[in-house]
Amino acid sequence: MTSTLYVPRDAGALSLGAGEVAHAIAREATARGLELQLIRNGSRGAYWLEPLVEVATARGRTAYGPVTVADVPGLFDADFLSGGAHPLSLGPTDAIPWLASQQRLTFARVGIVDPVSVADYVVHGGYQGLRRALALSPDAVVERILGSGLRGRGGAAFPTGIKWKTVLEQPAGQKYVTCNADEGDSGTFSDRMLMEGDPLSLIEGMTIAGLAVGATQGYIYLRAEYPHAHRALHQAIAAAYQARYLGADVMGSGKRFDLEVRLGAGAYICGEETSMLESLEGKRGEVRVRPPLPAIKGLFGRPTIVNNVITLASVPTILHRGAEHYAGYGMGKSRGTLPIQLAGNIKRGGLVERAFGLTLRELLYDYGGGSASGRPLRAVQVGGPLGAYIPASQFDTLVDYEALGSIGALLGHGGIVAFDDTVDMARMARYAMEFCAVESCGKCTPCRIGSTRAMEVIDLLIEGRETQGNVRKLEELCELMVQGSLCGLGGMAPFPVQSALRHFREDFGIRS
Amino acid sequence: METLSSSQGETVRRIAGDLKGRPGPLIEVLHAIQAELGYVPPAAVPLVASELNLSRAEVHGVVSFYHFFRSTPPGAHTVSVCRAESCQAVGGEALAAHVRQQLGVDFHETTPDGRFSLEPVYCLGNCACSPAVMIDGRLHGRVSPERFDALLSEVDRKR
Numbered sequence: 004m005t006s007t008l009y010v011p012r013d014a015g016a017l018s019l020g021a022g023e024v025a026h027a028i029a030r031e032a033t034a035r036g037l038e039l040q041l042i043r044n045g046s047r048g049a050y051w052l053e054p055l056v057e058v059a060t061a062r063g064r065t066a067y068g069p070v071t072v073a074d075v076p077g078l079f080d081a082d083f084l085s086g087g088a089h090p091l092s093l094g095p096t097d098a099i100p101w102l103a104s105q106q107r108l109t110f111a112r113v114g115i116v117d118p119v120s121v122a123d124y125v126v127h128g129g130y131q132g133l134r135r136a137l138a139l140s141p142d143a144v145v146e147r148i149l150g151s152g153l154r155g156r157g158g159a160a161f162p163t164g165i166k167w168k169t170v171l172e173q174p175a176g177q178k179y180v181t182c183n184a185d186e187g188d189s190g191t192f193s194d195r196m197l198m199e200g201d202p203l204s205l206i207e208g209m210t211i212a213g214l215a216v217g218a219t220q221g222y223i224y225l226r227a228e229y230p231h232a233h234r235a236l237h238q239a240i241a242a243a244y245q246a247r248y249l250g251a252d253v254m255g256s257g258k259r260f261d262l263e264v265r266l267g268a269g270a271y272i273c274g275e276e277t278s279m280l281e282s283l284e285g286k287r288g289e290v291r292v293r294p295p296l297p298a299i300k301g302l303f304g305r306p307t308i309v310n311n312v313i314t315l316a317s318v319p320t321i322l323h324r325g326a327e328h329y330a331g332y333g334m335g336k337s338r339g340t341l342p343i344q345l346a347g348n349i350k351r352g353g354l355v356e357r358a359f360g361l362t363l364r365e366l367l368y369d370y371g372g373g374s375a376s377g378r379p380l381r382a383v384q385v386g387g388p389l390g391a392y393i394p395a396s397q398f399d400t401l402v403d404y405e406a407l408g409s410i411g412a413l414l415g416h417g418g419i420v421a422f423d424d425t426v427d428m429a430r431m432a433r434y435a436m437e438f439c440a441v442e443s444c445g446k447c448t449p450c451r452i453g454s455t456r457a458m459e460v461i462d463l464l465i466e467g468r469e470t471q472g473n474v475r476k477l478e479e480l481c482e483l484m485v486q487g488s489l490c491g492l493g494g495m496a497p498f499p500v501q502s503a504l505r506h507f508r509e510d511f512g513i514r515s
Numbered sequence: 516m517e518t519l520s521s522s523q524g525e526t527v528r529r530i531a532g533d534l535k536g537r538p539g540p541l542i543e544v545l546h547a548i549q550a551e552l553g554y555v556p557p558a559a560v561p562l563v564a565s566e567l568n569l570s571r572a573e574v575h576g577v578v579s580f581y582h583f584f585r586s587t588p589p590g591a592h593t594v595s596v597c598r599a600e601s602c603q604a605v606g607g608e609a610l611a612a613h614v615r616q617q618l619g620v621d622f623h624e625t626t627p628d629g630r631f632s633l634e635p636v637y638c639l640g641n642c643a644c645s646p647a648v649m650i651d652g653r654l655h656g657r658v659s660p661e662r663f664d665a666l667l668s669e670v671d672r673k674r
Contacts, residue, residue: 352643
């Protein structure tokens with residue numbers, strides 16, 4: 004009998020040895036004369052258990068992890084192919100509490116399916132959303148996205164349906180659907196996981212978007228730092244063309260949608276939508292002045308949807324299971340679920356998809372298990388390098404757009420980076436400005452020069468020179484950057500600095 | 516400015532010719548050149564400009580804007596160390612210092628023997644397994660200084 008095994012191809016799992024484990028399993032099986040079907044799935048997102056090996060048994064999928072090459076012979080001896088007992092046994096994968104308590108809508112298939120198999124995708128509910136969309140008018144599709152309450156998951160949280168409606172209302176002619184896969188925020192990896200683990204859901208979401216607004220061409224703007232996602236997308240797009248889910252006649256509808264991947268070249272600013280459009284056009288990624296909005300004058304001057312990976316990958320489930328179903332999750336104006344990423348100094352890091360409305364504390368302690376170092380957590384940065392630092396005294400804040408906004412923080416792309424009590428917040432503030440200086444596109448003076456000046460002022464504070472005057476200077480400079488920059492890089496880089504100054508004054512040598 | 520070898524010139528012309536019909540092709544052309552030659556030689560800039568009907572300033576502007584494009588040949592191996600917050604939260608700065616010391620070069624430099632180029636990177640998307648390092652396109656997570664040394668000697672053996 005052939006046993007079916009799953010060993011992730013996810014870059015994070017590979018970074019911990021999943022590739023070597025897969026080879027060792029195949030080698031050991033051959034030596035023992037056993038037949039195996041080895042499927043390279045995405046990651047379930049429980050990275051502290053990676054490499055996580057799963058076996059299909061009569062009782063469902065059973066997990067073992069974290070597996071090293073040295074564990075492989077012992078696993079065979081314990082008859083893990085039939086779900087045998089072993090110290091690394093985690094039992095049925097779906098019953099692992101960390102996974103079982105999640106609400107996976109967008110990530111429903113990640114870690115489950117063969118990422119590049121259209122057949123497997125369809126078996127697990129794939130292309131049901133597109134099927135529904137093809138039976139609806141473009142207006143009705145846009146109506147459903149509006150009704151779901153979906154907001155842009157890249158960070159800006161703009162209502163997706165309104166963007167789509169604007170593009171739909173533009174006169175017919177060449178329109179584009181572009182996917183912003185330039186996931187540059189430290190502490191975030193949900194886009195990467197999705198593109199590696201279930202790329203077809205992104206492809207399906209983009210196809211639905213194309214049909215909804217009358218766009219026949221899609222581009223995925225992928226950062227160059229993601230070679231594994233690049234390969235997975237290439238394979239999945241080829242498979243979708245082959246099965247006629249892409250191309251001149253999408254699902255026999257007579258409608259066309261073409262899709263290709265374009266690689267970025269290592270510029271954080273290209274995650275800003277107008278700069279991304281410049282880069283897609285092959286130019287320097289300098290920010291454009293808005294208006295005109297990309298929905299009216301976007302890629303090559305044509306009406307363009309710009310959405311993040313997670314936003315677009317959430318579209319199929321909304322069409323398939325209904326706007327009400329999706330909107331039934333969440334709270335207030337934050338509807339649906341959010342794939343939250345736990346990173347940094349955290350014991351059980353990984354991807355947690357839950358409805359909006361969890362507290363930071365639940366995420367950091369119930370899921371995250373506290374710090375990896377065992378020391379007390381002192382701060383978290385939420386929302387990437389432009390997000391505020393939040394002190395432990397505010398860990399009861401709810402994770403939703405409005406609640407974080409009310410304490411002067413932002414949710415961004417949903418990444419949470421944890422720091423223990425050894426962190427020096429003055430140094431983190433300096434880094435925020437250093438990063439801004441490295442990544443500034445140079446268009447706005449407050450960002451281009453202000454970031455370097457701020458770095459110098461923070462250096463003086465670290466040296467303990469003229470604290471009072473320099474704090475005032477830094478505060479003024481931050482305010483100037485916030486007010487005087489065209490885009491979020493210069494306009495938000497002060498947020499981590501201002502929050503560090505507010506909550507961790509002692510690190511700057513300020514006597515309260 | 517060094518001139519292109521005839522084979523380099525041929526490569527650049529072929530790539531630009533193949534891709535110039537595509538919308539907004541410049542970055543794709545530069546990616547293809549770097550994939551084949553390992554870098555974008557400054558002497559390729561006027562050639563690309565004339566093939567794509569752009570000004571030299573436009574091409575130079577793009578090459579110099581993006582961190583990924585390099586104007587000098589890379590070492591035999593490229594080591595990219597993540598410098599971003601998540602990695603900093605678990606010893607990333609100490610790791611970066613260790614790597615610099617082991618290789619004897621700073622970021623953006625190549626060892627004199629041409630074996631290693633060291634590059635900073637701002638997030639490899641492996642933040643649940645920080646600190647992260649990429650060596651020749653292979654990603655490594657939870658990299659301690661000791662593990663880095665082991666990875667380095669492994670790469671060096673393969674040479």
